[in-house]
Amino acid sequence: MRITIDPPRRSRGRTADTTRRELVARYHRSDLTQRAFCEQAGIPMSTLQWWLVKARREAAPVAPVTFTEVPLPVDDPVDRGVGAGWAVEIVIRSGMTLRFREPLAPTMLRFLVSRARC
Numbered sequence: 001m002r003i004t005i006d007p008p009r010r011s012r013g014r015t016a017d018t019t020r021r022e023l024v025a026r027y028h029r030s031d032l033t034q035r036a037f038c039e040q041a042g043i044p045m046s047t048l049q050w051w052l053v054k055a056r057r058e059a060a061p062v063a064p065v066t067f068t069e070v071p072l073p074v075d076d077p078v079d080r081g082v083g084a085g086w087a088v089e090i091v092i093r094s095g096m097t098l099r100f101r102e103p104l105a106p107t108m109l110r111f112l113v114s115r116a117r118c
Helices: 017-029 034-041 045-059 106-115
Strands: 088-091 097-100
Touching (some): 034 045
């Protein structure tokens, strides 16, 4: 009778940021391909590739977020027959009018307009 025992699986460990940065810097200084460097360092090639992506993202300058106020158009004083009770009115070329008392979500509005055969 033959019994084989599989070696215990290694858990996926995390590498400290300093170690990761050091290995990425070593890779950049080496003249090795990614495959050769990974074999030498004992890390999977996909890990090195992910670390290189992270290093590029960290090195990229972060543009500040700016906001611009967009004024809403001034209401047209001409009465087009829409009562104050309607939040949304859609008039289709065929003459059909859809009126809603409550505002519509953009996805619902897009769905209705696509189905209305404007």
